Amino acid sequence: xxxxxxxxxxxxxxxxxxxxxxxxxxxxxxxxxxxxxxxxxxxxxxxxxxxxxxxxxxxxxxxxxxxxxxxxxxxxxxxxxxxxxxxxxxxxxxxxxxxxxxxxxxxxxxxxxxxxxx
Numbered sequence: 712x713x714x715x716x717x718x719x720x721x722x723x724x725x726x727x728x729x730x731x732x733x734x735x736x737x738x739x740x741x742x743x744x745x746x747x748x749x750x751x752x753x754x755x756x757x758x759x760x761x762x763x764x765x766x767x768x769x770x771x772x773x774x775x776x777x778x779x780x781x782x783x784x785x786x787x788x789x790x791x792x793x794x795x796x797x798x799x800x801x802x803x804x805x806x807x808x809x810x811x812x813x814x815x816x817x818x819x820x821x822x823x824x825x826x827x828x829x
Contacts, residue, residue: 724814724829728806731825732764735802736792748772749790752780763794799824 728734730744732751737744748769753760758781765774774783783789803824810819814829822828 724810724827726806726810726827728803728825730764730766730770731803732794732799733766733769734764735799736764736795737766739795739798740790742790747790748786748788749792750774750778750780750783751792751794753794755780755791755793 733749734744736751737747737749742749744766746768747766749766750762750769751764752762758779760780762774762776762778762780762783764776765778769783769789772784780791783791807819807821807827810827810829819827819829
């Protein structure tokens with residue numbers, strides 16, 4: 712077994728944005744992603760299009776990443792949108808700049824558009 716007491720004591724920051732594309736799409740529309748059923752799909756005009764992100768309430772209905780558009784129930788309380796990559800990138804960059812107020816640039820690792828480690 713390894714003796715961790717000999718290592719320096721450090722604080723590590725791990726940030727994983729929950730249902731990032733779907734959450735940003737909700738917020739942009741003035742909706743709360745905790746209560747809104749929203750899916751971001753590759754192309755709303757193609758029934759076989761893949762779900763890129765879904766809010767937690769929509770996931771409770773069984774719709775998640777890699778579901779298909781035709782599998783999403785046809786209900787008035789479900790919002791289906793196209794991705795807005797430029798918006799997602801801008802939002803991710805903004806959050807990264809906030810993180811840099813607490814973590815040195817050399818210690819911050821952007822793992823993906825929605826995951827930061829520092």
